[in-house]
Amino acid sequence: MKPFFQSISGRFFLILFGLLLLPLLIPLGATFFFQFDSVRQGVAQQLAERTGTVERLMVEQELSFASASRYVEQSVIETTEVSADRLQTMVSLSETETETLRRNGEVAVAGTFSERPLHIRQVGERYLMATPNPDQDLVSSIRNSSLFGIGLTIAVAFFLTWFAVRLVTRRIKRISEAAVEVTQGNYDIQIPDQGSDEVANLIQNFNQMTVALQRNEYLAKDLAAAISHELKTPIASIHGFSRLLAQPGLPEDKQQHYIRIIGQESDRLSRLTSNLVRLSRLDHQSIIQRKAYRFDEQVRHALLLLESQWTDKHLILDLELAEVTVVWEEELMQQVLLNLLQNAVYFSPVNGVLSIRLTQATDVTLTITDQGKGISAAELPFVFDRFYQGETSRTTDGHGLGLSIVKRIVELHGGAVTLDSTPGQETSARIQIPQKGPA
The missing domain is CATH 1.10.287.130 (Signal transduction histidine kinase, dimerisation/phosphotransfer (DHp) domain)
Incomplete structure (x- = not known):
């Protein structure tokens, strides 16, 4: 039982059962106890009045108990006359109640849930004992109906809670079983x-x-x-x-x-x-070490590093670089620039034009355009896949990893990279990154 209440099902059951039960039990219990006490006091008063009435008839009218009892209603309250010895065998009085009876000549016994209330009055050497009729006992009726209501409330709350817990935890259990399947490779x-x-x-x-x-x-x-x-x-x-x-x-x-x-x-x-x-x-890697630096200067530096490659092809550089300060990881972005520029230089024809545009609006955008053979529409969706090499690169010594590295670095900076190409005319690589990197 202990492991159940330590599980999420047991805790959820206790919480839901308490939330469902308390709002029902509190008003029911309060009504029961307040009403029961009021009714019990009223019954005790009626019992005292009944013994007083019988006593007056017996003393003032000099009637026997049998004659006096015929003048009072017996359907709700039963009144009997017993001797001292009989009283001791019929009723178990506490020392305080016995002393009260001896001193005052009468005593009220409140009764319990299982015993009816009593009122005992001494008349001469004998005793009058009044108690509610079992068939008309209002206190017992209220007690029994209240206990039945409380029991029914607990039972309904229990089954509703159990149903709700089973409904939720059954689905969670399915997830747990499926997770075990995943750990086994399914x-x-x-x-x-x-x-x-x-x-x-x-x-x-x-x-x-x-x-x-x-x-x-x-x-x-x-x-x-x-x-x-x-x-x-x-x-x-x-x-x-x-x-x-x-x-x-x-x-x-x-x-x-x-x-x-x-x-x-x-x-x-x-x-x-x-x-x-x-x-x-x-x-x-999910965290990058960012610092502020001039990105346009980094583009110029990357072009200088590749100067021997683009001068061997006699390429014409068409530069339009805005002054842009970024907060990125400089070393990683250097890898992006070298990969994109090397690709553009490699696929550019001799005496071709290499166009580079750097602008800043909401994001920083760098566009590198070459006048190479371009990429077909069928190949374009796969150029960022690892080890993918299009038809135009089959004879090169590449491995299809450069653009995958570029894409991953740009994504780490919270940006995106795209390729647009017109076969036989040009290819444009565009990166767009927030000026301060990922939020």
């Missing part, structure tokens, strides 16, 4: 519920969680497959060309060619592992 489980209360909202959120876990499981499997594929290619190249280098009599030019390939594949493998580590850290 992400397909869904809890049916048609309610609209808080528990229904909890069930809806639980169902959404299982859907997200199921999707994450699929993504994890796809990610593992993609990683194994991406790692397999450079490792196989390194392994194959290293065996070729071990062949005797290999010409010098081929040796140098194989060494360059091994170096390129090693660099590719290094970049892949670095990006995976960086992306893993970003996935588990």
Whole structure:
């Protein structure tokens, strides 16, 4: 029984049972006790009057008890005459009541829930005893009806409370059982519920969680497959060309060619592992270390870092940078700029125009537009997926992680990144972030 009251079901039962029972019992109990006391006093007065009436008839009219009792109504109050010995066997008086009877010649016995009230009056050597008729006992009727009402109230409150607790905890128990299924790896489980209360909202959120876990499981499997594929290619190249280098009599030019390939594949493998580590850290990062700095100056600095790349292509820079002070994490935003600018430079044609616009309204908006081949409408929804490489990048040495990193960093700052492209003409990458980052 103790574990039940320590559970949420037991506590909820006690609270609801108390809230339901107390408003019913308090007025009922108050009415019972006040009314019972008033009725009991009235009955005691009637009993005293009855013994007084019989006594007057016996003394003043010199009638026997049998004759005197015929002159009074016996249906409501019974009056009997007993001897002292008989009185002791019929009634158990306390010492105080006995002393009151001896001193005053009469005593009122209040009675209990199981015993009727009495009024005893001494007349000579005998005693008159008046008590309510069992069939007309108003005190007993009030007592019994009140006890019945209290018992019925408790029973109704108990069953209503039990029903309410079962109704709520049954659904919570279903959630608990489903959670056990999830811990055992069953992400397909869904809890049916048609309610609209808080528990229904909890069930809806639980169902959404299982859907997200199921999707994450699929993504994890796809990610593992993609990683194994991406790692397999450079490792196989390194392994194959290293065996070729071990062949005797290999010409010098081929040796140098194989060494360059091994170096390129090693660099590719290094970049892949670095990006995976960086992306893993970003996935588990929720707090950024922000500081105020000039974002337009950071854009110019990123362009200087990539100067050799865009000058080799003889690109024309079309810059329109407003003076913008932001409160972001400078190092992470540097990674965003380098990724977006490197992509734009790589896909820009020789002698092309690289346009960069920085504005500030409600949010800070940076738009980088190149005149490359563009991205098809079918590929555009997937460009931010991890390891995704479109047709235009199949021959590149990328791994499809750059834009995933960009998206995660921008989201950490409370912003959004989008790509707009017209195949054969241009591609625009746009980031939009609150000036002070996430609220």
